[in-house]
Amino acid sequence: MIIFIPPKRPGFRVCYICGREFGSQSLAIHEPKCLEKWHIENDKLPKHLRRAEPAKPQALIGGSNDVKAVNEAAYQSAQAQLLPCVHCGRTFLPDRLLVHQRSCRPKDASRSEI
Structure with missing residues (x-):
């Protein structure tokens, strides 16, 4: 919402x-x-x-x-x-999404348990 x-x-x-x-x-x-x-x-x-x-x-x-x-x-x-990032879900204007996704990485599930 x-x-x-x-x-x-x-x-x-x-x-x-x-x-x-x-x-x-x-x-x-x-x-x-x-x-x-x-x-x-x-x-x-x-x-x-x-x-x-x-x-x-x-x-x-x-x-x-x-x-x-x-x-x-x-x-x-x-x-x-606004479009959501496939990795973190944050929303961006389409031109800024490309810039963001260069540095955003998927969360590694195995590392989050440490």
Whole structure:
């Protein structure tokens, strides 16, 4: 179960792509650039890690004035982009997962009993 973490700064909006917080005016500028960057990074990934383009949640499309509901929908959308490590289960953005898995190793069951 994913628990919504409210923004640290009241009145700020959460980007549905990356999960970062922005002022309402800045978010409108940020989102197209963030999506462009997402496509560039996604295209660099191996085919098995590539994801479908994140869709803007309905709460954002409908123009809801409920900032909390909009932020929760955006946060959930950003969290859906995370992939688990096959060794430890931690979740990462796909481009960071590759970096993490270079150093993460499976736990050796025989050593854990020592």
